[in-house]
Amino acid sequence: MQSLDALTQEAIRLATGDTPAEAEVARQLQICNACRYCESFCAVFPAMTRRLSFDKADVHYLANLCHNCGACLHACQYAPPHEFAVAVPQAMATVRRQTYAEYAxxxxxxxxxxxxxxxxxxxxxxxxxxxxxxxxxxxxxxxxxxxxxxxxxxxxxxxxxxxxxxxxxxxxxxxxxxxxxxxxxxxxxxxxxxxxxxxxxxxxxxxxxxxxxxxxxxxxxxxxxxxxxxxxxxxxxxxxxxxxxxxxxxxxxxxxxxxxxxxxxxxxxxxxxxxxxxxxxxxxxxxxxxxxxxxxxxxxxxxxxxxxxxxxxxxxxxxxxxxxxxxxxxxxxxxxxxxxxxxxxxxxxxxxxxxxxxxxxxxxxxxxxxxxxxxxxxxxxxx
Known part of the structure; x- marks a missing residue:
């Protein structure tokens, strides 16, 4: 049986037409938007709070705004092995590689x-x-x-x-x-x-x-x-x-x-x-x-x-x-x-x-x- 997070990611992907990597970033940011513990860490989180949902352009923008410092990963209470599996630096990095390829x-x-x-x-x-x-x-x-x-x-x-x-x-x-x-x-x-x-x-x-x-x-x-x-x-x-x-x-x-x-x-x-x-x-x-x-x-x-x-x-x-x-x-x-x-x-x-x-x-x-x-x-x- 699929986990709740896997079902959420699939629902986002089907609703928006995003790739799995983009849907995963959107899923994690929805969780981050509810938590906001990392709001003061970098530019990504204040930019995130200005949105209630995340379309393709938002995901690529926020992924490239991320400097991959890792601070949010080590501070996150929902990081693996938690079932929410929030790993923002990893998800953002995956989308960045997709950005480079799509806009080349x-x-x-x-x-x-x-x-x-x-x-x-x-x-x-x-x-x-x-x-x-x-x-x-x-x-x-x-x-x-x-x-x-x-x-x-x-x-x-x-x-x-x-x-x-x-x-x-x-x-x-x-x-x-x-x-x-x-x-x-x-x-x-x-x-x-x-x-x-x-x-x-x-x-x-x-x-x-x-x-x-x-x-x-x-x-x-x-x-x-x-x-x-x-x-x-x-x-x-x-x-x-x-x-x-x-x-x-x-x-x-x-x-x-x-x-x-x-x-x-x-x-x-x-x-x-x-x-x-x-x-x-x-x-x-x-x-x-x-x-x-x-x-x-x-x-x-x-x-x-x-x-x-x-x-x-x-x-x-x-x-x-x-x-x-x-x-x-x-x-x-x-x-x-x-x-x-x-x-x-x-x-x-x-x-x-x-x-x-x-x-x-x-x-x-x-x-x-x-x-x-x-x-x-x-x-x-x-x-």
Whole structure:
């Protein structure tokens, strides 16, 4: 005989046409809406209380507003093994993976999320093979001696700019299209002054990785820790610094006519080095935490995608720093080919991997900042 909760979930699914994952989130939020013990924990619960029911758009909005900190799971009196089986972080994570696939652009490529770990592995192998073969083909540079750090003696500048420029523009287009489709479905009826600034602050500060009381997230046990927030910050700002280094180097090359290689004390190298260190420490810490997380604190099926993205970020930084350290040696050409291969794999998988969560989470934070400035629209006891 089916349990009461299983029957409730099935009734919701049949009534709304939602997928089982969406119906499960709606079921759990109905219980949370009656309890409200976690109302002060993060943005999800105040946003939840503005609703009496949860349609498909609501479920995807709230799932992407969730930062998966785990505080509500460890505080919940209805968490497994209770028969209500409320595990909000796990249910939300399952729907988030569905969000990424449904809103991916072009739509057929959304299926890449189903086997993301394999996609990352293949993209890495393809990227490495491409640049190793190119390096061999271009005058046998892998067999040459030291080139005084001149990367363009291995790969011509126009070749690298053309390859990465085309992929980068595609990544921007794919993420923008997916994000705009998501926003079209969840956006509030009107805007609100100050909402954009607040949403930007919460995104940059990772406010909701602070747990309900600012003490941090629950990881593999009941203890609070800010490690996840700090490792996320190291990763996020490390990535931004590396991107800034590339932008500054582009200005040097095109606007000022200063060709690489640049001195170790130059702005592009300093930014890249500091960012690279952040991209070593952050992903290493996130992988360590991911390996220790409680299975109910996330979607187990999403772990290959999470870990694949973390590994690519770490390898991008590690190969980049190694290239900097040995750029004046005979190993430079090989290291450059390996580094560019890993970076190409990272770029190719950005729209179809864990990086996409940044786009949807920022959109959800924007909706929350607007929505809480508007009347709730819930009229209790109205005729």
């Amino acid at each position: 652009w072009p739509a057929p490529l959304g299926r890449l999320y189903a086997r993301n770990g394999l996609v990352v592995a293949l993209a890495t192998a393809l990227g490495l093979a491409l640049f190793l073969v190119l390096a061999l083909a271009l005058n046998g540079t892998l067999r040459q001696g030291p080139l005084a750090g001149n990367f363009y003696a291995v790969f011509p500048h126009n070749l690298m700019a053309g390859l990465f420029g085309a992929v980068f523009l595609y990544v921007l287009l794919a993420l923008a299209m997916g994000g705009s489709r998501f926003w079209r479905d969840v956006r509030p009826a009107s805007g609100a002054p100050g909402a954009a600034a607040e949403a930007t602050h919460h995104a940059m500060a990772l406010t909701y990785l602070g747990g309900g009381h600012g003490d941090g997230c629950n990881e593999h046990d009941d203890r609070f820790t800010l490690l996840r927030r700090r490792f996320h910050h190291a990763t996020f700002y490390g990535f931004l610094l590396c991107f800034a280094a590339t932008c500054v180097a582009t200005v040097y090359h095109y606007a000022l006519g200063w060709a690489a290689p640049y001195p170790l004390t130059s702005l592009p190298v300093v930014l890249g080095t500091v960012g690279g260190i952040g991209l070593l420490v952050g992903p290493a810490g996130l992988l360590w935490l991911n390996l220790r997380r409680h299975p109910l604190a996330g979607d187990v099926a999403q772990r290959p995608m999470d870990r694949g993205f973390i590994a690519l970020l770490f390898l991008t930084s590690a190969t980049g720093l190694a290239l900097l350290a040995w750029r004046d040696s005979a190993a430079m050409a090989t290291l450059l080919a390996v580094h560019l291969g890993v970076v190409m794999a990272l770029f190719l998988t950005l729209p179809y991997g864990k990086f996409a969560h940044a786009v949807y989470r920022c959109a959800a934070l924007m909706k929350y900042s607007i929505e809480k400035r508007l009347p709730s629209g819930i009229a209790v006891g109205a005729d």
